[in-house]
Amino acid sequence: MTxxxxxxxxxxxxxxxxxxxxKVEFELKEGEIHALVGENGAGKSTLMNIIMGVHQxxxxxxxxxxxxxxxxDPLHAxxxxxxxxxxxxxxxxxxxxxxxxxxxxxxxxxxxxxxKAKMHTEASKLLELFDIDIEPGTLVKDISVALRQxxxxxxxxxxxxxxxxxxxxxxSLTGHEIQKLxxxxxxxxERGISIIYISHKLEEILEISDRVTVFKDGKNVSTMxxxxxxxxxxxxxxxxxxxxxxxxxxxxxxxxxxxxxxNLTGDCFSDVNFSVKAGEVLGFAGLTGAGRTEMFRAxxxxxxxxxxxxxxDGIKRNIKLPSDAVRYGLGYLPEDRKDLGLFLRDSLxxxxxxxxxxxxxxxxxxxxxxxxxxxxxxxxxxxIKAPTINQQIxxxxxxxxxxxxxxxxxxxxxxxxxxxxxxxGVDVGAKAEIHKILRKLADDGIAIIMIxxxxxxxxxxxDRIITVWQGKITNCLINDKIGEEDxxxxxxxxxxxxxx
Amino acid sequence: xQSEKNNYQETNSDFLKKTITVIKKxxxxxxxMLFLIILLLVFTLANLSPHFLDVTNFRAISRGFAIEGIVxxxxxxxxxxxxxxxxxxxxxAFTGVMTGYFLQMGLPIPIAIFGGVLSGCLTGFINGFxxxxxxxxxxxxxxxxxxxxxxxxLVITQGRPIAAFPLDFIFIGQGEVFGIPIPFVIFVGFVIxxxxxxxxxxxxxxxxxxxxxxxxxxxxxxxxxxxxLIIFILMGALAACGGVLSTARLMSAIPTAFVGLELKIxxxxxIGGASLKGGEGTVTGSVFGLLFMALISNAITILRVSPYWExxxxxxxxxxxxxxxxxxxxxx
Numbered sequence: 001m002t003x004x005x006x007x008x009x010x011x012x013x014x015x016x017x018x019x020x021x022x023k024v025e026f027e028l029k030e031g032e033i034h035a036l037v038g039e040n041g042a043g044k045s046t047l048m049n050i051i052m053g054v055h056q057x058x059x060x061x062x063x064x065x066x067x068x069x070x071x072x073d074p075l076h077a078x079x080x081x082x083x084x085x086x087x088x089x090x091x092x093x094x095x096x097x098x099x100x101x102x103x104x105x106x107x108x109x110x111x112x113x114x115x116k117a118k119m120h121t122e123a124s125k126l127l128e129l130f131d132i133d134i135e136p137g138t139l140v141k142d143i144s145v146a147l148r149q150x151x152x153x154x155x156x157x158x159x160x161x162x163x164x165x166x167x168x169x170x171x172s173l174t175g176h177e178i179q180k181l182x183x184x185x186x187x188x189x190e191r192g193i194s195i196i197y198i199s200h201k202l203e204e205i206l207e208i209s210d211r212v213t214v215f216k217d218g219k220n221v222s223t224m225x226x227x228x229x230x231x232x233x234x235x236x237x238x239x240x241x242x243x244x245x246x247x248x249x250x251x252x253x254x255x256x257x258x259x260x261x262x263n264l265t266g267d268c269f270s271d272v273n274f275s276v277k278a279g280e281v282l283g284f285a286g287l288t289g290a291g292r293t294e295m296f297r298a299x300x301x302x303x304x305x306x307x308x309x310x311x312x313d314g315i316k317r318n319i320k321l322p323s324d325a326v327r328y329g330l331g332y333l334p335e336d337r338k339d340l341g342l343f344l345r346d347s348l349x350x351x352x353x354x355x356x357x358x359x360x361x362x363x364x365x366x367x368x369x370x371x372x373x374x375x376x377x378x379x380x381x382x383x384i385k386a387p388t389i390n391q392q393i394x395x396x397x398x399x400x401x402x403x404x405x406x407x408x409x410x411x412x413x414x415x416x417x418x419x420x421x422x423x424x425g426v427d428v429g430a431k432a433e434i435h436k437i438l439r440k441l442a443d444d445g446i447a448i449i450m451i452x453x454x455x456x457x458x459x460x461x462x463d464r465i466i467t468v469w470q471g472k473i474t475n476c477l478i479n480d481k482i483g484e485e486d487x488x489x490x491x492x493x494x495x496x497x498x499x500x
Numbered sequence: 501x502q503s504e505k506n507n508y509q510e511t512n513s514d515f516l517k518k519t520i521t522v523i524k525k526x527x528x529x530x531x532x533m534l535f536l537i538i539l540l541l542v543f544t545l546a547n548l549s550p551h552f553l554d555v556t557n558f559r560a561i562s563r564g565f566a567i568e569g570i571v572x573x574x575x576x577x578x579x580x581x582x583x584x585x586x587x588x589x590x591x592x593a594f595t596g597v598m599t600g601y602f603l604q605m606g607l608p609i610p611i612a613i614f615g616g617v618l619s620g621c622l623t624g625f626i627n628g629f630x631x632x633x634x635x636x637x638x639x640x641x642x643x644x645x646x647x648x649x650x651x652x653x654l655v656i657t658q659g660r661p662i663a664a665f666p667l668d669f670i671f672i673g674q675g676e677v678f679g680i681p682i683p684f685v686i687f688v689g690f691v692i693x694x695x696x697x698x699x700x701x702x703x704x705x706x707x708x709x710x711x712x713x714x715x716x717x718x719x720x721x722x723x724x725x726x727x728x729l730i731i732f733i734l735m736g737a738l739a740a741c742g743g744v745l746s747t748a749r750l751m752s753a754i755p756t757a758f759v760g761l762e763l764k765i766x767x768x769x770x771i772g773g774a775s776l777k778g779g780e781g782t783v784t785g786s787v788f789g790l791l792f793m794a795l796i797s798n799a800i801t802i803l804r805v806s807p808y809w810e811x812x813x814x815x816x817x818x819x820x821x822x823x824x825x826x827x828x829x830x831x832x
Contacts, residue, residue: 302719326721340719343712345779354709355720361702368700372518390518408720 003030004066005163005194006051011060013046020046022218023060028163031192033185035205035226038215038238039427044198047215048165051196052084053077065162081162085152085169091140098123098136101155126154130180144289145172145336153181157188164188167198171425174287174453175488182208200427201454202231214238235428247432247460248439250479254280254463257314258329258415258447261299264308268294269471272308276416276447281438283462283479284451286491291471292451293335296418300325300332312415326355329415333405333422335451337398341405344394348386349375351393351404356411378407382437399430406437417441418449423457435461455484467491530773530825534788541795549802557802559681563673563749565794566687568765569787571742573694574735575765576786580698581731582711582778583638585627587645588739589761593754594649595620595743600662600753609669616747617740623649624736628729646762653755663752673748683745690738695783707731711778767814768793771821792817 008026012019021043028034036044049055051062053071061068064080071077077084091100098119099106107122109115123136130150140148149172156164166185170178185195185208199205205212206226213223214237221237255278264272269291276282284292298305301319309316312328319325325332334340343351352375353360360371375389382403386396393401402422409417419438423431438461442448452458458465465477467490474490545552571588578584599616603609623645630641675682698704709717710724718724747753766776772789774781793814800810 300719321723322719323721323723332719334719339713340715343709343716343779346708346712350709354717354722357702357705364697364702365700366702366705369515388518412721 004028005030005032005064007063008047008051009061009063011047011050011057011062013050013055013058019218021050021057024215024218024220026213026220026223028194028196029210030194031189032211033189033195033197033209035197035199035209035212036215037199037202037205037212037234038221039429042215042238042427043218044215045167046218048084048167048196048198051077051082051163051165081160082165083156083159083161083163084165084167085149085156086165086167091148091151093141094139096137096139097127097134097143097151100140100151101126101136101158103155105159122158123154126158129184130154130177146174146177146289149173150177150181153184157184161193163194163196165196165198168200168425169197170199170201170204172453175455176287178204200425200431202234202428205234206231238428248436250281250439250463251443253443254278255445258312260311260314262309262311264295264298264310265306266294266298266303267306269298269468272473274466274473274476276449278415278445278447279442280463281442281448281450281461283458283465284449284468285453285455285458285465285487286468287453290468290491292468293420294471295468296332296420296449296451300330300418302332326412326414331355331409331412331414331417333402333409333417333419335420335424337401337405337425342393342401344392346393347390348379348384348393348396348404349389352378352407352411355408359411374411375407378411382407382410383433397427397430399426399434402426402430402434403437406434410441414446416447416449418451420451421453422450423452423454455487458487459484531782531785531788534772534785534792538788538792538795541792541799545795545799545802551802552798557798561794561798562684563681565790566681566683567742567746567749568761568768568790568794569687570683570690570745571739571761572765572769572786572790573690573783574731574738575762575769576772576774576781576783577694577698577704577707577731578638578735579766579769579774579776580711580778580781581707581728582714583631583728583732584642584766584776585624585645585732585735585739586639586642586762587623587627587649588735588742588765589758590646590649590653591620591623591736591739592743592746592761593757594623594653595740596747596753596757597653597656597662597755599744599747600665601656603665603669604662609666612669613672613744616744617737620736620738620740620743621733622736624733624739625729627736628732631732632725632728650755657753657755659755661752661754665748665751670748670751673745673750683749686741686745690741691783691787698783703727708779711780713779764793764814765790767818771818773825 004027006028008024010023010025011021012023013021024043024047026047038044046055050057051071053073053076062071063069071080092103101123102119106114107118120136127134127136127150132147132150134143134147140151149169153166153169169181173181188195197205197209209226211223212226212229212234214221214234216238257275258278260275262273272295286292294303297303299310299319301321301324310319311317312330317324317328319328322332338344343354349371353371356374357366360374361367372389379386379389384400384403384407386400393404396404422438423434426434438448438450450458450461459479459482462479465479465487467474467477467487469491477486551557571592575585575588595616598619599612602612602615607615627642627645630636631638672682677685698707706717706722706727709720709722710727714724746757768789769781769786770776770789771792772781772785772787774786796813796817797810800807800813
């Protein structure tokens, strides 16, 4: 197993204004899981796009199975047996799970017509690998983000392949699903398939990979045997600095109750009761699909609630639309940044001021100076990195986009800010900054409700932790001398489904 | 725009730079390009035909153009917010017929006009209500309304035009102030106000957000459904203005008028920079697009080219415009 499948030598690539890759070296053995880490913008995605034939390299060479090749387009890469599962989900919403898995190689019968029964049984078999028992005829638009991610992976492994690129595959998966994915990865590896594994989650990398390569600013900093490295070493290489403490210190100067939720029941959750106080970070821990997001969508007026009341500052409020919620002092940072948060074709400035148009305008007309000033001030105070305030937001990194969304709500100055998976898909540096911002907001007296699937994040950030299981609140823990296992017990239900 | 620029120059140079980029963005390439092409077209036509620069020719162009120009304002609002309205041609005929009907009943002119505009608001309200409440898409909703509005006009008139109106009413469509046709004056007024509102207005700014990402707009606290309802009503009202003016101009309310106008209006707005995907477009751009199309059909008339060619030329121009737009976007 020492044959090299892929060898990248001195590959460079520049885009207008940036040197995305600068003489990068990377190699992949047959049957190897090679992790690739680095902050956003380090060049990981660019290299993957070159390997997939989406972009062309400027210089350098790539050999594949011992031959020098030039991968012309994604179709070419596909023919070579290279598959990729990218962060941006690329499924057809109105087709079924099975149709999506076999989108370009449906099993046919003798007449050349799609053999639906066979397609469904094969799809079921693939999904069983993940311990998922779902009717393969279910439409993709009706399944959760996590399940969609699994469908993507299933599609990649449904055909013969030699190299699989997994780009942040676990971003929306829960602990159990991740373990299943790792089992499958190990099985693929035993079959001699090589995997390039891109992730921000270092624990996972240490667990699953054989080697780990660190990218920084378009260069490869180091390649190590995973067994010889540890988290601190990798972080040090990634950011070029020691990360002393991952989470900001909790001050816990908690004020009065600002929101009380009583007997809230909706389609995916029932009998939800909790309250949140000014100045605290209240963590909501639970698995994807446990109903955490749905609870807050109902509170915020996005989905209809069936019964229950929301009190803000002691006054019962009837929130029918998100605009009502904003008026009563609620802010909501959605889980799905691209679809529900950002105006991708619009500028950074417009993305920041959208919820505060009244604040930055006169009676009829916008006040451009005020608009610029307010947005610039937010940009500076949150340290959003962009050439100008008028930069189109789609060009910014995930971390900066997320900070822009935070800036949007800070300009509104809500009493309660709900952040749903605030650090999903952002790099380690930006993650720490976002944590710091959230903590500072709490210190300034805002009640922060943080929904997160990362137990470490919940533990590191929260003053109190509410655990959710199957649409019900199972416990409310004071975050003092508790560990991941204590939370895990409650988010997997009282039956205690084992963690791994 | 000029005086405002001077204001900024008095502040620091950093702001000037920002202002310039904003102005650059405001006068996006599409609008300036269109303006230059229009100038070129005018220049060429003036050289090719001695009749082109005739005052009578201009008056002839301006009346029809003004009516369509009023209607394209509403369509621009809708396109920016990611919607459109296919019923406007039928609604124009319908509102003209309603106004004519009210006049024949002997109602005073202002009341009759008000009634016509109100019937336009009603069709707009129904469109907007169905789209926002039942989440039926705009294509199907307004297609149905197109059919209904046309049908109602035909039922009311039994297919015959309503004519014989008071002179004071006809004056609105045919009269002039200082030598300028009244519809044109109304058009210019409407365009200036609506362009300012869409560019700078707080309320209309929200249309761009809705068109750019409706879900995100809703979650940001924008009252998406209410705003959509209002602009559908506004569209109906503007179509009614066009219908009333045209009835006055032609001295008859024709139930079969303006068939297919909605597509011409959408095409002109797209040439002017609006997008069916929403989030883009300006009133000035749309008016330029319309002007461009009006000049082309005028050129075909005065150069004595067979009028059958008009559709081919307009379609080709539309395709060229969107293709050039896509290419320039990919380069970005």
